[in-house]
Amino acid sequence: MYHTAGSPGRRAAGVICALVLAACLATLCLFYVVHPGGRASLSSPVSGTAGVGGGGAEQTARAWGHTAAAVSQPSKTWYLAEGSTGEGFETWVLVGNPRADEATVRLTFITAAGPVEGPTLSLPPFTRKTVNAADTAPDEAEVACVVESDTPVVAERAVYGGARRWAHCSAGVCEPATTWYLAEGSTGEGFETWVLVFNPGASPAEVGVTFMTDTGGVEGPAFTLPAMTRRTINVADTVPGTWEVSTCVESNAPVVVERAAYGAGGTWATCSAGLTSPEQSWYMAEGTTAAGSETWVLVQNPFATAADLSVSYMTPSGTVPGPAARIEPFSRRSFFAADVVPGEWEVSAEVSSDNPVVAERAVYGPGRAWATGSAAVPTGGTTWYMAEGSTGSGLETWVLLENPSGSECTTHLTYLTESGPVQGPTCALQPGTRHSVNLADTVPGRWDVSTVVSSDGPVVVERAMYGERASTVGSRTLMEGTVFETTAYTLTGGGCPAGSPTVMVMGGVHGNEDAGFKTAETLTRAAVSRGKLVAVPHTNQAAISIHARFYNKDLNRCFPGVEEGTAEDRLAWELMELARDSDIDLLLNLHSADNFHLADPDAVGQTIILDDQAIAVQAGRACDTANLSITDPIEKYSLLLWPIPTSATYAVYYGEGKPAFGVEVCEKMDLARQCAEQLLVIKAFAEQAGVMIDNWDELLR
Incomplete structure (x- = not known):
């Protein structure tokens, strides 16, 4: 799936002259040596181009990024499986009220010791509020959250680590389920993948995990998950050193599942909630292959029948057909967008399959200094909601619009801020194209910004957010x-x-x-x-x-x-x-x-x-x-x-x-x-x- 590098040898030989050169300054002396060549090479794939930007222009570099697919409707209840307030971690819950009625919202955090009652918020119409989990549940390695409201709202959760060296984010899920699918994952060199399982119910859940690799299915752990608790699974404990790993989680009682992945040393992170139903079509609005960035489409076949599928990419200038492939039963495949649409700043993707599959998308910034990931959505819609967003100092937020239909669509954006709604731009999307909107063009300098996208035709929407570095x-x-x-x-x-x-x-x-x-x-x-x-x-x-x-x-x-x-x-x-x-x-x-x-x-x-x-x-x-x-x-x-x-x-x-x-x-x-x-x-x-x-x-x- 990903390009990494091994460790070749380098052999030196032939001393021609010697004096001792110590590390201590007081005893400095010198070694003279001649080193003829001779390096063993290792046939590992090599990492992608490093860097932090393209062209030749001066710019402020992105230190981290995170994305989340928009949700198609508000809900009175949201579940967020991932989160931590342990050393070096921040967890924030973002709640937006897209309706004309005030919402009373209650948060409950679930820790290793049990549930902890969080704050109760009053959200005026068309506003957004942010909650720091550490204010209620500090120094907790594992924190899940339940958001409950008397009127439908939207909720996301953002996690930051390593002094904001990395970040990831996911929209909540509004209903637990007994089966969950996670297309993305890797335990190859420099990758960690964790599966987070949260039981929000009143009874224990019997949970089984199966991993699907490029060579087939592998049975993972089975365990009992007590009521109102969370369990974290290290995928490498079962399938170490495996580049392509998807996951299926099955339970006899409804649970909530997310997947978090991290780069070596915590240089980047991605996260997404699982999907509950394989489909024949999937859409991913975000993606780029320009200036050293990588976009990967990850597809999981969780069934006993092979799936024949095709991938196509949508750019500002139209749709570009991509590869066709067969995915064997209980396996996973990865598709590198730059093989088809290199050097494109705006790339959406569509997966079409004869049998139901599951899809996600991962983006890596130049030099893999940051990464983002989101689960795909199975269909376009005319209304989309995104709780997270900020244009405060050092922050960028973008809304990515994909029109997978055969007709032009007119979309309109409305921003929900701490002080109320602000009307955003109206965009005309040609068939089979992708468009990006910078929130700062309309609401600059706003710390709390949710977004509502309405359209006269079906579109697909994601939100991407980036934090800048001082240099x-x-x-x-x-x-x-x-x-x-x-x-x-x-x-x-x-x-x-x-x-x-x-x-x-x-x-x-x-x-x-x-x-x-x-x-x-x-x-x-x-x-x-x-x-x-x-x-x-x-x-x-x-x-x-x-x-x-x-x-x-x-x-x-x-x-x-x-x-x-x-x-x-x-x-x-x-x-x-x-x-x-x-x-x-x-x-x-x-x-x-x-x-x-x-x-x-x-x-x-x-x-x-x-x-x-x-x-x-x-x-x-x-x-x-x-x-x-x-x-x-x-x-x-x-x-x-x-x-x-x-x-x-x-x-x-x-x-x-x-x-x-x-x-x-x-x-x-x-x-x-x-x-x-x-x-x-x-x-x-x-x-x-x-x-x-x-x-x-x-x-x-």
């Missing part, structure tokens, strides 16, 4: 129009006056060294408050795409490059131009090796590599600082003098007169640990240089 981000495309095309990101803070310190970090120079490009991807989420950070996550995109050390030849033996040379020579030249134009003060070139240098002097894992003894003191300080946070002695960094005249660091140091270092990590550690320890070195160098990043704790998680 200003500029982008620059390198090797445009070639297989080497990649993006460099410049993150600035504090107004970045002339003379501000600038650090440049390159990852993925060798395409089979995963830690480097993953670490550099992480840096695209940095909240820079002083100075400038230039990050090139996928420096050698062509080699990364085939998960090999090089594509034609070793990029790190091509510097300072040639403008009219071969592809790698040209790329090296463009990277040097980037360094010059950015007026960098320091270059860090990220790599990985197959063994610890302290265990094997022929290996270079856990070393900081320099081209000249004159910059050893600067490297030693960073080495010492990073080592303070590394507890295992074998993992501590050392310095290594290894000048390579055609390397990036050599070209920057001797050609531009700026300090430059290689940062080698050992692949014997798991990938997350490799990235964390590489980040410790980058942090030490950046702080020495005067580049301040406010969210290091977040980046290092």
